[in-house]
Amino acid sequence: MVKFPDTPTFAGYNEPMRFEADLVDLEVEGEVPADMNGAFFHVRPDPHYPPKFGDDIYFGGDGAVSAFYFDHGRVHFKHRYVRTDKYVAEEKAGEALFGAYRNPLGDDESVKGKYRGTANTNVLVHGGKLWALKEDSPPVLMDPWTLETEGYTDLDGKLTAQTFTAHPKIDPKTGQMIAFSYAAKGLCTASIAYIEIAPDGTLEREVYLEPPYYSMIHDFAVTEDYVVFPVLPVIGSWQRLEAGLPHFGYDPNKEMYLGVMPRGGDAKDVRWFSAPACFNAHVLNAFNEGQNVHIDLPVGQSNGMPFFPDVTGAPFNPETAAPMMIRWTVDMGSNSDGFEQSAPIAPIPGELPRIDDRYAMHPYRHGWYHTADPTKPVDLPSTPADIGLFFVNTLVHQDFMTGAPQTYWGGPDIVFQEMQFVPKSKDAPEGEGWLLALANHGNSRRTDLLIFDPLRLAEGPQTTISLPFMLRSGVHGNWAPAENMPTT
Ligand code: V55
Ligand code: FE
Numbered sequence: 255m256v257k258f259p260d261t262p263t264f265a266g267y268n269e270p271m272r273f274e275a276d277l278v279d280l281e282v283e284g285e286v287p288a289d290m291n292g293a294f295f296h297v298r299p300d301p302h303y304p305p306k307f308g309d310d311i312y313f314g315g316d317g318a319v320s321a322f323y324f325d326h327g328r329v330h331f332k333h334r335y336v337r338t339d340k341y342v343a344e345e346k347a348g349e350a351l352f353g354a355y356r357n358p359l360g361d362d363e364s365v366k367g368k369y370r371g372t373a374n375t376n377v378l379v380h381g382g383k384l385w386a387l388k389e390d391s392p393p394v395l396m397d398p399w400t401l402e403t404e405g406y407t408d409l410d411g412k413l414t415a416q417t418f419t420a421h422p423k424i425d426p427k428t429g430q431m432i433a434f435s436y437a438a439k440g441l442c443t444a445s446i447a448y449i450e451i452a453p454d455g456t457l458e459r460e461v462y463l464e465p466p467y468y469s470m471i472h473d474f475a476v477t478e479d480y481v482v483f484p485v486l487p488v489i490g491s492w493q494r495l496e497a498g499l500p501h502f503g504y505d506p507n508k509e510m511y512l513g514v515m516p517r518g519g520d521a522k523d524v525r526w527f528s529a530p531a532c533f534n535a536h537v538l539n540a541f542n543e544g545q546n547v548h549i550d551l552p553v554g555q556s557n558g559m560p561f562f563p564d565v566t567g568a569p570f571n572p573e574t575a576a577p578m579m580i581r582w583t584v585d586m587g588s589n590s591d592g593f594e595q596s597a598p599i600a601p602i603p604g605e606l607p608r609i610d611d612r613y614a615m616h617p618y619r620h621g622w623y624h625t626a627d628p629t630k631p632v633d634l635p636s637t638p639a640d641i642g643l644f645f646v647n648t649l650v651h652q653d654f655m656t657g658a659p660q661t662y663w664g665g666p667d668i669v670f671q672e673m674q675f676v677p678k679s680k681d682a683p684e685g686e687g688w689l690l691a692l693a694n695h696g697n698s699r700r701t702d703l704l705i706f707d708p709l710r711l712a713e714g715p716q717t718t719i720s721l722p723f724m725l726r727s728g729v730h731g732n733w734a735p736a737e738n739m740p741t742t
Contacts, residue, residue, distance in 0.1 A: 266636035298728025381455025552577030
């Protein structure tokens, strides 16, 4: 029997949606630019079955991929669950077979040894395939047009790492995918693999290195010449899993580390730089000036994920956790094992940072991110605290040259999802194009895809593309220009 628990993760605003859909010609208010051709992919955790043990965290939900196909002013839509090994086995059984988030100890005997991944964190087109990613498993490949799942890939037997990040970067100059794996040698192992994948999807290089301790390495930083692995004290261990604790916990008494490696290097070239504990989830951008490596990212001074509780028992503190954009600078030419941390480089706190991806790994001017403005009224079926990380009512554009932000508040019943910058053309100036944002109407349970002028966010959306249902609050997505989509 399918009955979801009455807990904040599964009730109210967060109720699972569990549908699949095909819609031709979405309803549009305003104009869809005729020269905006390609597809916008986005993924969300949307549990197909109630959790095996009464409750679980939001990150445990099955990946459901949404695709908006932009075709000369028309927009078509497709929505499919990723047929992970987990999804397929559970659908056959009619119930959850896998236990808690990243704890295999509670799994049903029938699924022991199967990939536990949900492919629920990021989707992007590379080498003609749609990659659906969850950092605890290898990539899942899908067909970008039909959203049919091909399944897990080891990249022709070349990928030996057991997991694959949800945050690979595409090098705008070479077209390579730069990726990594943590827990690369198995669950809770202090092992990282650095991975380079050619534009056609062939694995070119896999280099192993060892961090100071096992931690959640959700994102990383890449510049033209260096790669940076942030080891933050979001720790995990088999002991925690045996004790039935959440996989991860935040240890404020541990040092954090940055592992910096030249992109052509290997383990012997890695240098570790350290500082007192702090929290980060995502990287905005990074670039190097000679041996000075700059990493721009939202950083909190205490734990940012209350569902991975502080190991000291300290309660979640939203004030100290507020992520502020700062710049870390590592000097690979110095003998120091420390690094510089700047004052905030933007006045508004926030997360889910995006850039004009053509400027990834290089100096850049513009950033876009989310914030939860606490001064605004809220009219939603759940409290902001129960919606948690996914409660976002305001979009931010930050011009790092002038220092000025622009914001757009959606309204009391709106929850936004991650934004996406789409360049007007291949060689348009930075920031010139369109900004996509999914806006959930939390009461009527419908989602709009809004199109903004990225540099005039405060003016509000110029176009509203409407779905007759809601896409459960999701994680990440990416735009695939028409020329990156496989020919049909
Ligand atoms: C994150 C998201 C995840 C996960 C680990 O945003 C980290 C960070 C949606 O799943 O499993
Ligand atoms: Fe992420």
